[in-house]
């Protein structure tokens with residue numbers, strides 16, 4: 001898959017107000033009860049959809065979230081976030097309607113600001129986790145920001161109607177899924193366009 005290289009932190013700021021209305025709150029298991037897992041499930045309506053990387057995604061069935069929260073150590077809390085949804089939008093190549101099922105698990109590690117994982121903890125490192133620093137431990141945890149963050153990690157950088165979509169001719173706009181257009185094949189390939197411009201610059 002091609003990537004525009006957007007990092008999670010780049011993605012976080014986008015349309016943040018959408019997640020403000022979410023209320024993904026979980027009650028923490030009792031401290032030091034390391035076997036106890038608190039689990040919550042939510043189905044979130046995303047009425048406005050999400051604009052991301054120049055694409056608009058809608059969620060006709062909503063977003064399904066499962067959170068499993070467990071103390072690892074006295075001051076380390078792990079949160080397994082499982083998301084699934086069907087997203088709809090336009091194919092990035094041919095603009096036809098496209099749909100994709102997304103689902104994944106993400107692991108978050110919550111700890112107090114200033115704590116050094118590996119130094120102040122038995123857990124050697126936060127490898128495999130997305131770290132979240134918090135200011136204090138309450139009895140509940142609002143996971144809405146991490147649900148939003150997880151959703152942005154899961155959204156495709158390019159939604160396609162199908163993997164082998166041939167796209168539109170950049171020259172005449174014909175849908176190449178319906179067969180070749182009458183353009184010169186050299187003009188049809190944008191990669192050759194780039195090569196030509198390089199060679200012109202070099203002359």
Ligand SMILES: [Zn+2]
Pocket residue numbers: 091092093094095096160161162165166167
């Ligand atoms: Zn397509």
Ligand SMILES: [Zn+2]
Pocket residue numbers: 169170171172173174181182183188
């Ligand atoms: Zn053409």
